[in-house]
Amino acid sequence: MDHRAVKDRLYGAWADTAKALASPKRVELLDLLAQGERSVEALARETGLTINNTSSHLALLKAARLVETRKEAQFVFYRLADDSVVDLLRGVQAVARRRLHEVDYLARTYLEGRDPLEPVDAAELRRRLKTGEVTVIDVRPALEYEAGHIAGALSVPLEHLDERLPDLPKSRPVVAYCRGPYCVYAIEAVERLRERGFKVRRLAEGVPDWRRAGYPVAAGAELTLRAGSAARRRHSSNSQRRRTP
């Protein structure tokens, strides 16, 4: 094989990898999978696609080796193949944000524009977590928390925020996080908590970024801090895969 042929194969392989990201729906699927594995039906429901269409998009992502599957009973669970896929997604977002004015406008208007305070970044939160002077809440749906969350964070899904308010000490500052830099859950939570007098900011990144930075991630149901709790369960470090409940 001569150099031209090798080049064509390499450039072709890279283009195929990029092609897998060249559809809005597939980007959305990957974005969801970055939060933890999901069944085909769950992905179809969350994206609004038909089951058939979801299945074929997923097949394409699998052919490009961006996702892998696990079969359990009649369900097929998809997950990201590798953390480098998260890097790739973030790379695309960074370029789009820097180069496409609309993306930056949307991001500022709908995300950060609503948040009067600067978000906390991962390194800062890590420092503050080590000294224990902050309460971290994960406002994503409970299943995503179980699939992997910042070690030490409490699970406070947005729809149950009001019920969990008594558990949150008003004396300590709170940091809320959700799926990632383009997710609105944490902003919503910050707004609502601030109205109730909490000292609260949001984390700019999500769990995938936190894990990529090498910071500790835990999986499994919530480990409550009150004594004698029956909620104590599986608890692993630096693994995002969800154990079957």
Added chain:
Amino acid sequence: MDHRAVKDRLYGAWADTAKALASPKRVELLDLLAQGERSVEALARETGLTINNTSSHLALLKAARLVETRKEAQFVFYRLADDSVVDLLRGVQAVARRRLHEVDYLARTYLEGRDPLEPVDAAELRRRLKTGEVTVIDVRPALEYEAGHIAGALSVPLEHLDERLPDLPKSRPVVAYCRGPYCVYAIEAVERLRERGFKVRRLAEGVPDWRRAGYPVAAGAELTLRAGSAARRRHSSNSQRRRTP
């Protein structure tokens, strides 16, 4: 605009960015542009595409804001819009390499497989450059050297390697570099120099990666070290744009 609409716009914008990379020819064009700006005709010649086709691929890349143009006389010079585009390219390559067996096979067989010694990485070369104990040679075509090279490197285009041999001291170790991790020029140079008794290794990365690491880059023609040289010319730091000669 509701959340669904914002999401669709964001995912759409990201997909459009990825779509620009979803063609082998466009990846090749970007790969070349990472070495410095080029005219349409030069790109067409180096990739083997027709002028028409090259022009339309470039127009698409420009619409996606991955490249920018500069007009000089009747020539249009294209260049990467941003260093984040280099990151994106490298991200795609990293995923493809880790996930697609063929890419890894090709890379090992045609690139590293031919190089018996471990390549030097950028951080190590930077350290050795500071202590001055190494001769660094840039084996790319002279125009690419002029567009931007590792500060302190000599320009020794592969096709003139033999003529420049007397300039290279055999007493000091040599490090050769070319376009990037998938380029064969440096490997070729290493093989030939080693046959002649030089102590030589190659740099694993290229100038785009070196610049992304924040290490010093110089532009312009070669600054010879011998006294009284007339070759001393423009010399700028950390700018890859080529001055018109």
Added chain:
DNA sequence: ATAGTATTCCAGAGATCACTGGAATACAGG
């Protein structure tokens, strides 16, 4: 002005892709 060169614009042929609906497969539970 005229000729020549570099680039872009445009229209058309062939290939590929996204989505749909129907059918097939795989599995769990009765």
Added chain:
DNA sequence: CCTGTATTCCAGTGATCTCTGGAATACTAT
């Protein structure tokens, strides 16, 4: 075994993309 559910497979349609060749535009040099 039979039913219901989850998923995949397959064929078809409309849209999109790549490449080609011809024409138009922009600029230089004579």
